[in-house]
Amino acid sequence: MESKHAAAILNALGHATRLAIYRLLVSRGPGGLAAGSIGDVLKLAPATLSFHLRELAHAGLIHARQQSRFIYYSADSAAMNALMAYLARNCRGENGAEARNEDASDAAPSFAESSAGAAPPLVKPVIHPKRRVT
Secondary structure, three states: OOOOHHHHHHHHHOOOHHHHHHHHHHHOOOEEEEEHHHHHHHOOOOOHHHHHHHHHHOOOEEEEEEEEEEEEEEEOHHHHHHHHHHHHHHHOOOOOOOOOOOOOOOOOOHHHHHHHOOOOOOOOOOOOOOOOOO
16 A cells, blocks of 8 residues: 555545544445435435545545445445555554555554554643633
8 A cells, every 4th residue: 555545545534524424334334325324324415425425435445336226335344454554564663763664565563563562652732822721
């Protein structure tokens, strides 16, 4: 997977509505769900739904198939698995170590394996000087 493709997938999932659609489709399995049913479940207008489905399809996260008069959408689990492998392979550097080459052919380690013994970084909260924290 190339960095541009990974960024497109992450960008597509970075919107709350698209993430909700993707989660719904994953929960329905390979059979998917008709477009109208997706809109009904998530209470989305047809134009809004169409826009978000197009973005998810463009990123390669969902597939559409026509069955009689209806279009059924289903999640592409292979795309998500490829993204997870890419992230595991390229984003596991510790203490400023360089990320691995994205074209490396070795198998991606499990997340538990790559983070074993690594302490989480200390992060200070950033508070805007003009905003009041409640």
